[in-house]
Structure formats: C-alpha cells, structure tokens
Amino acid sequence: MYSILQPAHSYVAYAALIFLAIASVNGIAGMMANRSFKDSDKKIGLFALIFTHIQLLLGLILYFISPLVQSFSVAMKDSNLRLYALEHPLINIIAIILITIGWSKHKKTADSKKKFKMFAIFYTLGLILILSRIPWNMWFS
Ligand code: HEM
Structure with missing residues (x-):
C-alpha cells in the first residue's frame, strides 16, 4: 500500500x-479587473479544491x-523528521481548511467581486x- x-x-x-496557484492568481486578477465571475472561474476553484482534498x-x-x-517522540528531536510528523501535516490541514472555507464563502455570495475576493484571500x-x-x-x- 505504501508503494x-x-x-x-x-x-x-x-x-x-498548479490548480491552487492558478485559482489564487485568477482570484486576485478577477478581483482587480472587476469583471463578472464566470462558470470557468468556478471550475478553476473547484479543481483546486478537489486536488487538495485528494492530497x-x-x-x-x-x-x-x-x-x-x-x-x-523520536521525530520531534530531528528537524527533518519533525517536518513529516508534525509541521507538514498540521500546516497542510490548516491550509486545506482555509481553502474549503474560501470555497463555501464564494458560494454564499452572488457578487462577482466578492467571489473573486474569497478565492484571492x-x-x-x-x-x-x-x-x-x-x-x-x-x-x-
Ligand atoms: C495540498 C496539500 C499537500 C501537499 C501539496 C503535499 C505534498 C507533499 C510532498 C511533495 C511530499 C514529498 C513526496 C516525496 O518525497 O516524493 C509529501 C510527503 C508527505 N506528506 Fe504531504 N502534502 C500535502 C498534504 C499532506 C497532509 C494533509 C498530510 C497528513 C495528514 C501529509 C502527509 C505526508 C507524509 C506522511 C509524507 C511523507 C511520506 C513518505 O515519504 O513516507 N501531506 N507531501
């Protein structure tokens, strides 16, 4: 299974x-351009959400x-192992929670600028x- x-x-x-970077840049660019939020913008955000959740x-x-x-306890004393045992999982779980919050907040508003803003942030x-x-x-x- 590990293999x-x-x-x-x-x-x-x-x-x-890649999808997360595209969705972030698209969110920032869409917000700054003040354009309307399209179905393709939603799909970019959805792909980023799906792949981070699979991860x-x-x-x-x-x-x-x-x-x-x-x-x-052994891993805590070694900075490389601490990354796998604590920092990488914990920080990534927090990151994926933030991404999921961004997704659900974008759904709750009909305003294009606010939708882009949720992805941007x-x-x-x-x-x-x-x-x-x-x-x-x-x-x-
Ligand atoms: C979007 C989020 C994440 C990304 C982009 C990511 C990315 C990576 C990458 C690039 C590696 C190194 C792979 C390699 O050595 O070839 C790795 C290793 C690892 N990740 Fe993640 N990760 C994410 C989330 C998580 C989460 C949430 C957990 C645990 C709850 C986790 C647990 C691990 C573990 C245990 C390893 C070491 C596996 C091994 O080589 O034995 N990762 N991750």
Missing part, C-alpha cells in the same frame, strides 16, 4: 499546487504507514502555507 500511496501523494502534489486523504493514510513517521493563504512546509529536497531527489 502506491507514497508516489501518488508525490504526483498529485503537482496537480494540487489530504492520501496524506492522512500515509501518515499512519510512512516509515518517516514511525515514532513521534483563502486560496492564496492556503497556497503560501502549503509551500512553506513542502519537503522540497525529498520531493525533487
């Missing part, structure tokens, strides 16, 4: 980050089977948090 989930989490990360699911299962997160915050706790050297090695 399937580990690479899956590694590859879905690309889709999650959450894969990450949660990985957390319990990854050899990198075997012993929490919540998706961008989520993206920054996720980028801050990616194990970059492991990912690209």
Whole structure:
C-alpha cells in the first residue's frame, strides 16, 4: 500500500499546487479587473479544491504507514523528521481548511467581486502555507 500511496501523494502534489496557484492568481486578477465571475472561474476553484482534498486523504493514510513517521517522540528531536510528523501535516490541514472555507464563502455570495475576493484571500493563504512546509529536497531527489 505504501508503494502506491507514497508516489501518488508525490504526483498529485503537482496537480494540487498548479490548480491552487492558478485559482489564487485568477482570484486576485478577477478581483482587480472587476469583471463578472464566470462558470470557468468556478471550475478553476473547484479543481483546486478537489486536488487538495485528494492530497489530504492520501496524506492522512500515509501518515499512519510512512516509515518517516514511525515514532513521534523520536521525530520531534530531528528537524527533518519533525517536518513529516508534525509541521507538514498540521500546516497542510490548516491550509486545506482555509481553502474549503474560501470555497463555501464564494458560494454564499452572488457578487462577482466578492467571489473573486474569497478565492484571492483563502486560496492564496492556503497556497503560501502549503509551500512553506513542502519537503522540497525529498520531493525533487
Ligand atoms: C495540498 C496539500 C499537500 C501537499 C501539496 C503535499 C505534498 C507533499 C510532498 C511533495 C511530499 C514529498 C513526496 C516525496 O518525497 O516524493 C509529501 C510527503 C508527505 N506528506 Fe504531504 N502534502 C500535502 C498534504 C499532506 C497532509 C494533509 C498530510 C497528513 C495528514 C501529509 C502527509 C505526508 C507524509 C506522511 C509524507 C511523507 C511520506 C513518505 O515519504 O513516507 N501531506 N507531501
């Protein structure tokens, strides 16, 4: 199971980050241009939501089977292992909660500018948090 989930989490990360970056930039640009919110804008936000949620699911299962997160107390003393055992999961869960809040808030308003604003704020915050706790050297090695 680990041999399937580990690479899956590694590859879905690309889709999650690309769609999240597109949705954030689109939110900021749409808000600044003051244009009307279209179905394509909604789809961009939805794809980012779906891929970050798939990543959450894969990450949660990985957390319990990854050899990198075997012993929490041992991991706390090593900054690299602490990233996997605490910082990466915790910060990413907070980020995905923010993205989900942004999605539901955009649905609750009919105003185009406010819809873009919700993506601009919540998706961008989520993206920054996720980028801050990616194990970059492991990912690209
Ligand atoms: C959108 C959110 C997330 C992104 C973009 C992301 C991305 C990544 C990346 C790029 C890696 C390194 C993969 C590699 O070494 O090839 C990784 C590893 C890992 N992630 Fe995430 N992740 C996210 C959310 C989560 C969550 C929410 C959890 C746990 C609740 C989690 C748990 C893990 C674990 C345990 C590993 C280490 C797996 C191993 O190599 O044994 N991730 N993640």
